[in-house]
Amino acid sequence: MRIGIAGVAGRMGRLLAEEAVAAGATMAGGTVRPGSTKAPAPGVPLLPDAAALFEAADVVIDFTHAGEAVPHATLAARAGKPFVLGSSGLDAAQERAVAEAAAVVPIVYAANFAPGVNLVLALAERMAAALPATQYDAEIVEMHHRQKVDAPSGTAIAMGRAVAAGRGTTLEQAGTESGRDGHTGARRTGAIGFAALRGGQVVGEHTLLFASGTEHIALTHRSFDRRVYATGAVRAALWLRGRAPGLYGMKDVLGM
Numbered sequence: 001m002r003i004g005i006a007g008v009a010g011r012m013g014r015l016l017a018e019e020a021v022a023a024g025a026t027m028a029g030g031t032v033r034p035g036s037t038k039a040p041a042p043g044v045p046l047l048p049d050a051a052a053l054f055e056a057a058d059v060v061i062d063f064t065h066a067g068e069a070v071p072h073a074t075l076a077a078r079a080g081k082p083f084v085l086g087s088s089g090l091d092a093a094q095e096r097a098v099a100e101a102a103a104v105v106p107i108v109y110a111a112n113f114a115p116g117v118n119l120v121l122a123l124a125e126r127m128a129a130a131l132p133a134t135q136y137d138a139e140i141v142e143m144h145h146r147q148k149v150d151a152p153s154g155t156a157i158a159m160g161r162a163v164a165a166g167r168g169t170t171l172e173q174a175g176t177e178s179g180r181d182g183h184t185g186a187r188r189t190g191a192i193g194f195a196a197l198r199g200g201q202v203v204g205e206h207t208l209l210f211a212s213g214t215e216h217i218a219l220t221h222r223s224f225d226r227r228v229y230a231t232g233a234v235r236a237a238l239w240l241r242g243r244a245p246g247l248y249g250m251k252d253v254l255g256m
Contacts, residue, residue: 002028003237004057006050006072007064009038012086015230016061017041023234028057033064054079059237063229066090066150073101082240084233085109088154102247106240110250111154113232117206118250120221121162124208127219128166133174133190136210136217138163143197143205151196152178159208160192 003020007013008030017027018041029045031053032038040046047053050068054060054075059082062072066089074097076083082105085098098109112118128138140163142156152160157171164171171192177184178194187193204223209216223229232250239253 001238001241002026002056002058003234004028004047004053004060005030005044006053006060006062006068008032008040008044008046009036010064012063012226012230014041015227016063016233017044019227019230019234020061020237023238025234025238029053050075051079054081057081059084059240061086061233061237063087063233066094070094070097073098073107076107077101077104080105082237082243083107084236084240086113086229086233089150090154099247103245105245106243106248107246108236108240108248108250108253110232110236111158112204112229113236113250114221114223114228115232115250115254116228117155117221117223118254118256120206120208120219121158122251122256123219124159124162125166127208127210127217128163130166131210131212131217133167136212137187137189137193139193139195139209139211141195141197141207141209143199143202145201145203146198148198151198152194153196153204153206155204155206156194156196159206160194163192163208 003025005013005016009032027044029047030040031047061084063086066087069087069090140156140159142153160171164174175191177191207220209218236253
């Protein structure tokens, strides 16, 4: 399989290239941000733009940023090429556009590509189903490196969605509480709380806390190396071979 990587000279892009080669794939090439002076990993062809990338590759992996998600998904549909999207911070309209492209080509879109995180999401849904919202408040605390631009993180939002699904509702219907400051009043029953911490070079830490008047239950995942995301994304890219059009997640890739 020929794998193409958007943003191949970035921190994640270089890891993705290394993991693709380690998995036995061929590097079709990569793109870099216009004006960037960074060079891709040795042996990775640098292509002039995203259109050329989708033309050259059998599948493209994109961990750049939310603003590129829709243009890249559109190019994937136009070129008839599978697409792996790992950018976070997409809004509802962008997610709808990605889903529309997935009606034409298979796309794996996930908030997090680490296998452990996806297991945590599955557990979060089961725990939420067993712990009623009237008795157990759900709070999600996440911390990332100081350069991260979106908050809460995509993984934190996925946790919130898993909790809501376990309780038979959606995150929008359950309501959220975040950024508490000053006299905010009492916590709303059933709402899902978020707290985002930023500092240093933390790769990613997420804790889901269920708190009642009699007990607290915490479910935590910590990432120590970004390579875990690259390994998962390459696994998703290889999994896409021969798949029917559709919007898939890492649960599908992992067979969960």
